[in-house]
Amino acid sequence: MSNIVKIGNRYYDLSPNNTSFLQTCQELRALGIKNWYWPLEICYPQLGVQDIDPYKKDITEEEIGKLIIECKHNPIFFFRNVARVPVRGIGNKQPILHRASAALLWCMINSIDVILCQP
Numbered sequence: 001m002s003n004i005v006k007i008g009n010r011y012y013d014l015s016p017n018n019t020s021f022l023q024t025c026q027e028l029r030a031l032g033i034k035n036w037y038w039p040l041e042i043c044y045p046q047l048g049v050q051d052i053d054p055y056k057k058d059i060t061e062e063e064i065g066k067l068i069i070e071c072k073h074n075p076i077f078f079f080r081n082v083a084r085v086p087v088r089g090i091g092n093k094q095p096i097l098h099r100a101s102a103a104l105l106w107c108m109i110n111s112i113d114v115i116l117c118q119p
Helices: 019-030 061-073 075-082 099-109
Strands: 004-007 010-013 085-087 091-093
Touching (some): 061 075
């Protein structure tokens, strides 16, 4: 079960199933970033989307609709809970968030051109 908190007029899931998002947020918090929790935002916590596994075999049409609504209004939710990266020989894995990829996602969501170069 998720741990949803309200900060200001927004809701945040402080126990996401993708732990790399929580680890990165804790790192941002340790660095003194005021809005460290932004990658954990949930737009529609009343729908219970934070507890839906989009890859379960018996997902209902209602759950799919709830996920679509959340993903449409909250792209970071899509990257945190729905997106999978194909890895040869292993299958599909959840994306890993770190400071560079968080900055990249934030820029993309806010329509800012960016080039990310990492070793």
